[in-house]
Amino acid sequence: MDRRTFVGALGAASAVSMLPTGGDLFAEEKLEKIGVQLYTLRDLMKTSVEKTLADVAAIGYQEVEFAGYFNRPPRAIKQLLNRNGLKAPSAHVGIDLLRGSWNRTLDDALEMGHKYLVVAWIDPKERTSLTALKKVAELFNRAAEDAKRYKIKLAYHNHDFEFQQVEGRRIYDVLLEETNPKLVQMEMDLYWTVKGGATPEHYFSRWPERFPLVHVKDAGVAPEFAMTEVGKGTIKWGEIFARRKQAGIKHFFVEHDNPKDPMQSIATSYRYLRALRF
Numbered sequence: 001m002d003r004r005t006f007v008g009a010l011g012a013a014s015a016v017s018m019l020p021t022g023g024d025l026f027a028e029e030k031l032e033k034i035g036v037q038l039y040t041l042r043d044l045m046k047t048s049v050e051k052t053l054a055d056v057a058a059i060g061y062q063e064v065e066f067a068g069y070f071n072r073p074p075r076a077i078k079q080l081l082n083r084n085g086l087k088a089p090s091a092h093v094g095i096d097l098l099r100g101s102w103n104r105t106l107d108d109a110l111e112m113g114h115k116y117l118v119v120a121w122i123d124p125k126e127r128t129s130l131t132a133l134k135k136v137a138e139l140f141n142r143a144a145e146d147a148k149r150y151k152i153k154l155a156y157h158n159h160d161f162e163f164q165q166v167e168g169r170r171i172y173d174v175l176l177e178e179t180n181p182k183l184v185q186m187e188m189d190l191y192w193t194v195k196g197g198a199t200p201e202h203y204f205s206r207w208p209e210r211f212p213l214v215h216v217k218d219a220g221v222a223p224e225f226a227m228t229e230v231g232k233g234t235i236k237w238g239e240i241f242a243r244r245k246q247a248g249i250k251h252f253f254v255e256h257d258n259p260k261d262p263m264q265s266i267a268t269s270y271r272y273l274r275a276l277r278f
Contacts, residue, residue, distance in 0.1 A: 028277040031241065034270060035063030037215060037255040039092070041262045045070050050080060057084035059267050060274065065213075065253045066091035066112075067120070074111040081113075089251050090116035090187070090213055092157065095123070095136075098143040106150045116213060117147065118155040118187045130167045130174065137178030144183035155185040155213060163196030172198070176207050187213035188247075189255075190240060195225040200240050200247075209248030215255045216273070227257060229265050231272030238278035 036056060038045055044052040049070050056064060064086055069077055081088055091114050097105045098119070109117055119140070126132050144154040156179075162172035176186065188211045193200050204211065218233030220226035230237065241249075254273070259265035 029242075030277055031252055031273055033062040033252075034060070034273050035065060035089075035251055035253040036061050036266050036270075037065045037067065037092075037253045039067040040254070040256050040259065040266060042067070044262055049077070053080050053084050053086060055263055056266070057086055059263075059270050061254075061266070061270060062086065063251060063253070064088050065118075065251075068092075069108075074108045078112055088112055088114060090114055090118055090155070090253075092118050092120040095119050095121065095126075095139070098139055102143060102146060106147055106152060109152055110150050114152060116153050116155050116185065116187070118157050118213065120157045121159070127161070127166060127171055130169060133166065133171060133174045134178050137175055137184075140175075140184050141180050144180065148183060153183065153185050153212075155187045157187040157215070158189050158192055158196075160192045160196035163193070163198045172203075176203075176210065181207075181210060185213070185248075186211050187215065189215040189217075190235065191215065191217040191219050191225075191227060191255075194219050194235055201243055204243045204247040208246050211247040212250045213253065214247075214249055214251070215253050216269070217255045217257075218269075229256065229259075229272070230254060230269035231276075232268070237273075237276060241276070242278045 038052075041052050041056070044055075049072060053064070062085070064081070066077075066088055077088075091109065091112065093105060105117065122136060126136050140154055140156065147154050156175060158172060162175070163170055165171070166174070186207075188200060188203065190200055192215075193203075216230055216237075218228045218230050218235050220228055220233050252273070254266055254269040256262070256265045256269070
């Protein structure tokens with residue numbers, strides 16, 4: 001029963017009161033905290049980190065996810081976050097950092113208060129065969145062991161190519177199966193997952209609690225699936241978020257890769273998500 005139907009049915013309150021008890025018939029859930037991936041605001045961040053973070057907080061966002069620190073030391077960034085009442089549970093990193101200055105990256109993440117470091121991309125040459133993919137998974141496992149000492153978990157962020165097949169196997173499935181579930185998590189980009197022809201709920205069921213972070217951006221109609229603000233497209237957010245406990249989702253990051261007006265874009269998505277009930 002939606003809100004309009006409920007209001008129209010007030011005259012039947014006596015009948016409702018006779019229904020079996022044991023739960024709230026009209027219980028609704030909502031997102032308690034909403035974050036934004038700062039890649040969406042990268043041009044604004046280049047101009048002014050201070051103003052951009054203040055504007056993000058003014059919209060109502062409580063969390064941010066970094067994709068680079070814009071030539072600022074972690075301590076200075078952390079001070080700006082504290083000033084604006086923001087937290088940064090995660091940040092994106094390049095896969096090459098896992099092979100190079102990983103310990104320095106972990107030191108910075110610890111100072112920032114990150115709980116997750118997220119590899120955002122796998123180069124095409126590293127996904128040409130099952131052997132290549134298994135080597136990537138081994139790298140993730142080793143890096144995650146190092147991160148464990150810092151109480152940080154490694155995660156992987158998908159695009160749509162992970163739902164293609166290599167040697168008869170889906171790339172995403174291989175990465176899930178070959179990584180240690182106690183150490184390596186997934187940040188599911190819900191837009192790219194849908195665009196790739198997959199169903200988020202399928203993965204939530206098959207690999208429960210592997211998805212503590214999600215990227216939230218909407219998709220237009222097939223076959224283009226044009227990226228748009230949350231609530232402006234076709235993705236059924238209520239159905240997905242209703243499975244958040246099964247998936248293990250703790251952090252929801254709004255993103256739009258190339259919005260016309262970045263700040264207006266994240267404001268539109270925020271308003272929709274703040275009002276969403278499921």
